[in-house]
Amino acid sequence: MDKRFLNYTDWQDTADTLHLFLQMAGKVKLERSCKRPEWGHVRMDTTIQGIGTGIIPAGGCNFEIYFNLVRHHVDVQNSLGARVRMPLADGLSVADFHGQLLNALDTIGAPTRITTAPQEFHDPIPFDQDTKHHSYDRDAVELFLANLQFAHRSLAGFLAPMRGKVDMPAFWFGTMDLSGNVFSGQPAPYSGTDVIGRNGFDEKFFEVGFWPGDTKNAAPSFYALPYPFLADIGTYGSLLEPPQASFLVQESEFVFRLEDAFSAPDPQRAVVDFCRSSFAILQRLDRWEDLDWITEPLTYGLQPLRPGGGKHP
Known part of the structure; x- marks a missing residue:
């Protein structure tokens, strides 16, 4: 790879x-x-x-x-x-x-x-x-595409087994990122008035994605964003994996750099672990009503990258 x-x-x-x-x-x-x-x-x-x-x-x-x-x-x-x-x-x-x-x-x-x-x-x-x-720059564009494809494989490994309403990874032209969502089915009205937020935030969800860096943070990174937004994760930070991942309080999101994923023995597994552990922390802070069903294992056979390992949070 x-x-x-x-x-x-x-x-x-x-x-x-x-x-x-x-x-x-x-x-x-x-x-x-x-x-x-x-x-x-x-x-x-x-x-x-x-x-x-x-x-x-x-x-x-x-x-x-x-x-x-x-x-x-x-x-x-x-x-x-x-x-x-x-x-x-x-x-x-x-x-x-x-x-x-x-x-x-x-x-x-x-x-x-x-x-x-x-x-x-x-x-x-x-x-x-x-x-x-x-x-x-053709070489840079091709490398960006290769990173997007790695991100797609990795994020799909977390999202695919989820039941209910799930958006698999797709590209968003506004922020140049690749992301997907798993939704709780519980309404969560947005308090802002901006058109993007008003139409984008209307029920509890968990978004996982990848962006190639920007003027604020140059490092290409994976992220996990729960909505409603988390103000803090308190002592649950110890559950976050891999160890290089972190929670940014100001942005209300979990982040894991692509560089750190690539340094892991199994980069795809490292990204799935990041998504899974971030989701587990969310569920300890604000457990979804239908979590048992959303994380119920599929019956097709072994799902090696199933979120939550053997159990849901």
Whole structure:
């Protein structure tokens, strides 16, 4: 297994450019898709060669936008066979990509206009005016994809055996992270007024994910975020695994660096242990009503990465 990775500062120019490219595709999906709870309609798919929007409706047919991060191009194509291919290369600015993407959508018969303001991004230049971001390092992009695929395998090992409502790992264009959720089924109204939080936080859940680092924390890391948010974990910190993992009080989340996962004898198991132990701590602080059923073992046979080992918390 490839255990290489990049801190955000090592590839920031390319990371930011790719992030903004993906945001534009995500905004197209946001405009055209049927709305789902917890922003489920904006989740993007990871594949062995890249990231795609999945099926988006457009009148009498469907279309998709797919970023091939191995062959380094974007396909904008519909179910009737129309396709526009856009090469990804160093020097392609966000503004140029924005124009190409809208033209491609027009060409395949799915004209779509999106808001040009970047979402949850540290340098909010409107897409159609952004000539600052134009870097594309192929090697860095391919390594990012490899890290995403490792994260997908690992997070799925924790989420897959859970019963009830579960979102398996998917890419989120706003924060450039890969995450999935297990939901309790218990309502938990959000006290804020922001549109993202109001529509994203409406029942108790446990989110696990991976992000490649950002301007605040350059280290690519796994995270676990319970909602309602935890103010502190008190003495339960001793239950957190592996030993390099920690709980950040200010962010109300558990974190485990990719570098530490890769240093473990079994990196995938280390990530699952991190997710499982974080979930166990949550259940000691705020036990879910249907926990026994949610963690009831599956009957397909041995589940070596089942959350909780032999028992639920």
